[in-house]
Every structure is written in structure tokens, then in C-alpha cells.
Amino acid sequence: MQVDFLLSRLKVMYERIDDAEDLINIELDHRRNELVALDLVITAVSTMFAFVAMIGGIFGMNMKNGYEESHLAFLWATYGGTAGAVILFLGIVLFARWKRLLFIPDATSYSSNNQK
Secondary structure, three states, rough: OOHHHHHHHHHHHHHHHHHHHHHHHHHHHHHHHHHHHHHHHHHHHHHHHHHHHHHHHHHHOOOOOOOOOOOOHHHHHHHHHHHHHHHHHHHHHHHHHHHHOOOOOOHHHHHHHHHO
């Protein structure tokens, strides 16, 4: 009788330990997914800077194209490259959000959760 009681207690403790281990693994998976989402944003930012550097590299080559002395061409290249980089960054982030790769809640779900 005492042995049966101890055996049942051991089974309950084993199940609790197993459940706790599952919860810890779920939490670790969630944190790992957050790190992957952060890596995606950092990659998008570095792609944005690489795009601006590419524009600067093209105009920095030692080729004669007639725009070397034009201040207006410099401004167009600078602002155009920056605008292109920002559009590229927003495109990557919006695509990732559309595919639900980022943990950014929708405004509608946030407002409905606050009203409960």
C-alpha cells in the first residue's frame, strides 16, 4: 500500500517535471524566434546601407560621365540613393510583416485586446 502511494507520487512528479521541461522548451523556442526576427531587421538595415554604398561606389569610379562637376547631380544621387534605401528597407520589413516573420502586432488586434 505504501509502495503504491509512493509509486503514484513518483509518476505525478515525473509528469510535472516533463510539463515544466516542455514549458521551458516552448519559452526557448519563442526567444529563438525573436532573435531570428531581430536578425531579419538587422539584415534589412545592412542591405539599406549597402544600397547607399553601391550608389556612392558607382559615382565614385574614375570614369568620365559629365556629372563630376554638377552639384545638382550629387544631390540627386544622394537623395535618390537614400530614398531608394529607405524604400528597400520598408519593403523588406513590410514583406516580413505580411509573412508574419516579425512579432509586430496589428493595430486592430491591439485595440481589441485592450477593450477586453
